[in-house]
Amino acid sequence: FDRYQDLQSYVGWTEEDSPRIRAVAPLVGPHISELIDDFYAEIRRHPSANRVITGGAEQVERLKGTLRAWLGQLLEGSYDSEYVFARWQVGLRHVEIGLDQVYTNVALSRIRNGLVGVLCSAWTGSPGELAATLKSLNRLLDLDLAIIEDAYQHEFMQRQKRIERLVVLGQMASGIAHELRNPLNVVRTSVFFLKNAKNASAEKKEEHLDRIQRQVIIANDVITALSDFAKLPLPTSEPIPVRALLAELVSG
Secondary structure, three states, X not given: OHHHHHHHHHHOOOOOHHHHHHHHHHHHHHHHHHHHHHHHHHHHOOHHHHXXXXXXXXXXXXXXXXXXXXXXXXXXXXXXXXXXXHHHHHHHHHHHHOOOHHHHHHHHHHHHHHHHHHHHHHOOOOHHHHHHHHHHHHHHHHHHHHHHHHHHHHHHHXXXXXXXXXXXXXXXXXXXXXXXXXXXXXXXXXXXXXHHOOOOOHHHHHHHHHHXXXXXXXXXXXXXXXXXXXXXXXXXXXXXXXXXXXXXXXXX
């Protein structure tokens, strides 16, 4: 939410913008269904965007309901932390379903064009008031896109980091397997000799027992090193910004 407020300041959002947006809700309301139908009809015409809709007509109807709620919230004029979190969730969801962010950009452009068209057609006030209202609407939509994009990038980078950690763990596991396999192979050959050699001398048996002991020590050292590496560091106490911590927990 702090991030959103900073972005509001960046685009020049003022206290006058919210009432302007709220005032156009009655003008836009009768055209919401038309805008939503157009939105999903266009998605259906583009395979790269349409591929994320795997549930057919039933899913489309659910998504239309979600978009209706999104537009309703957009026009309510209350842009608090709940509003921002809902927008943030859109970005996270797009990463989950594998939707390229470029389609979010053009989709919001289509919604913007539809809303602007409705306002220009239904407007009964002065041209100056219309121009001011359109500026407020554009600022709001730009902010929505910015916070969705921010969430998308954040979640995408977090997933990339998790993938990279898994790759590192896989490489580490492979290295550990190699380090343990060598002494175990030596132990196996010595055990095979001790079990199957006929008339082996006491010196030869002692030699193989020593080999087994050395290789067990090597394997134990590998396991000890891994255990030391995996141990969590001792906790340290230090002051933290509670607001930033809560924001991180919510976004994670």
